[in-house]
Amino acid sequence: xxxxxSDSERNPARDFATTQWSVVLAAGNRxxxxxxxxLEQLCRAYWPPLYAYVRRRVTGxxxxxDLTQAFFERLLEKDYLADAAPERGRFRAxxxxxxxxxxxxxxxxxxxxxxxGGVRRLSLDFDSEKVAGGIETVDSxxxxxIYERQWTLTLxxxxxxRLQRELERAGRGAEFSRLKHFIIGQSGESYARAAADIGVxxxxxxxxxxxxxxxxxxxxxxxxxxxxxxxxDIDDEIQHMFSIFAN
Amino acid sequence: xxxxxxxxxxxxxxxxxxxxxxxxxxxxAGLGNLESENPTPDHDATxxxxxxxxxxxxxxxxxxxxxxxxxxxPPVGSKVQYLGDYELLSEIARGGMGVVYRARxxxxxxxxxxxxxxxxxxxxxxxxxxxxxxxxxxxxxxxxGIVPIxxxxxxxxxxxxxxxxxxxxxxxxxVSDGPLPALEAAKLVHKIAEAxxxxxxxxxxxxxxxxxxxxxxQTGQPKVTDFGLARRLDGDSNLTGTGQILGTPAxxxxxxxxxxxxxIGPLADVYSVGAIxxxxxxxxxxxxx
Numbered sequence: 001x002x003x004x005x006s007d008s009e010r011n012p013a014r015d016f017a018t019t020q021w022s023v024v025l026a027a028g029n030r031x032x033x034x035x036x037x038x039l040e041q042l043c044r045a046y047w048p049p050l051y052a053y054v055r056r057r058v059t060g061x062x063x064x065x066d067l068t069q070a071f072f073e074r075l076l077e078k079d080y081l082a083d084a085a086p087e088r089g090r091f092r093a094x095x096x097x098x099x100x101x102x103x104x105x106x107x108x109x110x111x112x113x114x115x116x117g118g119v120r121r122l123s124l125d126f127d128s129e130k131v132a133g134g135i136e137t138v139d140s141x142x143x144x145x146i147y148e149r150q151w152t153l154t155l156x157x158x159x160x161x162r163l164q165r166e167l168e169r170a171g172r173g174a175e176f177s178r179l180k181h182f183i184i185g186q187s188g189e190s191y192a193r194a195a196a197d198i199g200v201x202x203x204x205x206x207x208x209x210x211x212x213x214x215x216x217x218x219x220x221x222x223x224x225x226x227x228x229x230x231x232x233d234i235d236d237e238i239q240h241m242f243s244i245f246a247n
Numbered sequence: 248x249x250x251x252x253x254x255x256x257x258x259x260x261x262x263x264x265x266x267x268x269x270x271x272x273x274x275x276a277g278l279g280n281l282e283s284e285n286p287t288p289d290h291d292a293t294x295x296x297x298x299x300x301x302x303x304x305x306x307x308x309x310x311x312x313x314x315x316x317x318x319x320x321p322p323v324g325s326k327v328q329y330l331g332d333y334e335l336l337s338e339i340a341r342g343g344m345g346v347v348y349r350a351r352x353x354x355x356x357x358x359x360x361x362x363x364x365x366x367x368x369x370x371x372x373x374x375x376x377x378x379x380x381x382x383x384x385x386x387x388x389x390x391x392g393i394v395p396i397x398x399x400x401x402x403x404x405x406x407x408x409x410x411x412x413x414x415x416x417x418x419x420x421x422v423s424d425g426p427l428p429a430l431e432a433a434k435l436v437h438k439i440a441e442a443x444x445x446x447x448x449x450x451x452x453x454x455x456x457x458x459x460x461x462x463x464x465q466t467g468q469p470k471v472t473d474f475g476l477a478r479r480l481d482g483d484s485n486l487t488g489t490g491q492i493l494g495t496p497a498x499x500x501x502x503x504x505x506x507x508x509x510x511i512g513p514l515a516d517v518y519s520v521g522a523i524x525x526x527x528x529x530x531x532x533x534x535x536x
Contacts, residue, residue, distance in 0.1 A: 153265060156273050160266035182424070184272035185255040192428070202431050203421065204467030210420045213276060220277045238277050245258070245271035 020226040021091040036076070042091055042227065043072050045158060049092075050099050052150035056143040057103070071102045090237070091227035096147050145244070152241040155227075159219045163212065174198055175208055182209035183216050329353075331402040333361050333409065352397075352409065359397060363407040382408040384451045385474040392442030394462065394472035410472070414465050419458035422527055432527035435461075435469050440520050442471050447513045454511060456519035457498040458526055497532035498522040 020038040027035030051068045058064050075098060141149070160180075167176040178198050181189055195205035224237045253260045253269035260269045329335070333350040339360065340347045350361040379399065386396035386408075399408040418435070421427070427435070439461055446453065453460075453474055460473040500518035503511050525533045 152274070153270060156265035156270055160268070160273075164266065180266055180268065184253075184268055184276050189254075201467035202428070203435060203463055204465065206421050206424055206427075207416050207463045207465075207467065210416050210424055214416075214420075216273075217277055235278075238274060242271065242274040242278060245274060 019228075022229055024091075025229055040076060043075065046091070046095060046151065046154055046227075047072060048154050049147045049150040050095060053096065053099065053143045053147040054103070056146050067103070071099055074102060089229050090233060092148075092151055092237075096144070148241075148244050152244055155223055155241070156220075159216065159223050162219050162223070163216055166215070167212075172208075176212070179205060179209045179212060183213045330361065330363070330405065330407065331400060333359070333407075335361070349412065350409070358412045359409040360394075360412045361407055361409045363405055379406070385410070388446055388449060388451060390442050390445045391468070392438055392470055393446065394470045411470075413462040413470055413472070415463045417459050418461040418463060418469065418523070418527070421463055422458055422530055426530040427527045429528055432524060435527065436520060436524040439469050439471060439523065442469075443516050443520060446471075447516070452511075452513050453516050453519070454503070455498075456516055456523065458523055461523070497534060498526075 020042050023038040024035050024042070047068060050071065051064060054064045054067050055061070058067065164173070164176050164180075167173055175198055178194050182191070182194070191202050191205050191209070194209075195202045198205065200208070220238070221234050224234045225231060228234060228237060251260050251262070252258070253272055255272045256269060256275075258269055258271050260267070264270055265273060330350070332354050333348075333352055336349045336351060336358075338346060339349050345362045345364055348361045348363070350359050351357070352359050382396055382399040385393070386399065389395065394413060395411045397409040397411070401407070426432075439456075443453065443456070451474070453471065455473065456471070460471060462470045462472055464470060498519045500511075500515045503515050522533055
């Protein structure tokens, strides 16, 4: 999977207005280089949910891959932003709406086109275990539910990988591995044992876990911020994703 | 693909789950009580949890919460802001009286915490005097269990002081994870008590001891901070002699909570240390108002 470090990852203190989706929306139909780059980065990050969606809609794997690839080529080449205006608030909603539009109206025509020859292509890793596994394990849900579920997993995966990279850069990768479970709680786990494993005192292990949890929350909010138009939407997005798994 | 059961919620967790953690519980943690690890208007400014990778400036995250108050303090963000010799890097915490920044002291090229009075140049004389009492009291203390004060100053009407930057969180955030084992709690409180005894021996009482005012450094050692209400035992300040209640009720002795400020002495801190010990074991203070 491709991971792009956003501006906010390098400097999270920057204004919300610089997040990727807000940059795309601000450019509107007159996309410039920065908004095109922001859109491409979002597409690179969040294509697995669409692929999961279309895998449920069509029977052939290769057909699903072709559709996904073709959609993104189309998205990056043509103005889909205006078409999805009512859903522009959140990239998650925009993406699935635009994809449905593509499947309903343009796929047949798109199939007839010979791709390549200057068309911008995204390099999508369809063989990724994350993508394949996420689809195969969900077999009783609708395509829309699969999309929402895979979206959430993709986002959480990005969050945890960012957190892990930050710790590894600080030379604390072992602490991440041993203490990451404390981000969600401590059932069945003992701080004393974890502290002994990494050679620190129990208070130090507790503090590191507490800091990891806080940093996790910060990264989660930052990643969501990249996909919504307003900071007011962040909590709603978390609630929405939680409801998917709570049900 | 093999699934396992989440020990927290009992849900099935796929082997390829994010970092092998339950997505539902991760989102629950994301919804978690941010306020519990950030300052609220009820807390005095306190150094809070820094990002775990805070060794580099590029990962500094200012607190999400802005509890309001007069906007008379320098903003931090994409623009470099200086306050005297200090480059303000991020806002760490904001409380009823002050804002704490992570800052870099240019001349000495060191990272510090810089606390500035919220009301800036429009602060009352009493606010300014209390602020300087805090700095003066703490600046005279030199103990491994107390956050050191480096410098007290004023810049364009903004009163501030710089202090040691503790790369850790507070005892409050630690206990928010759950009660501590009794032995660990006793060891921590023993060290806190030694620091407070040292302060008392030097004529300084804290008067607002609580878990949020005890920082835990990266080695797990406690350091007392925020002598925001401290006064010298031999001082003649009458700043709080009007019956005004200052402090955090859950950790106050009865005489302080009832506003009998003339009766507040070193024993007030002793009471608070006991209340902290109590809090660490069941995870809540002895009295909750």
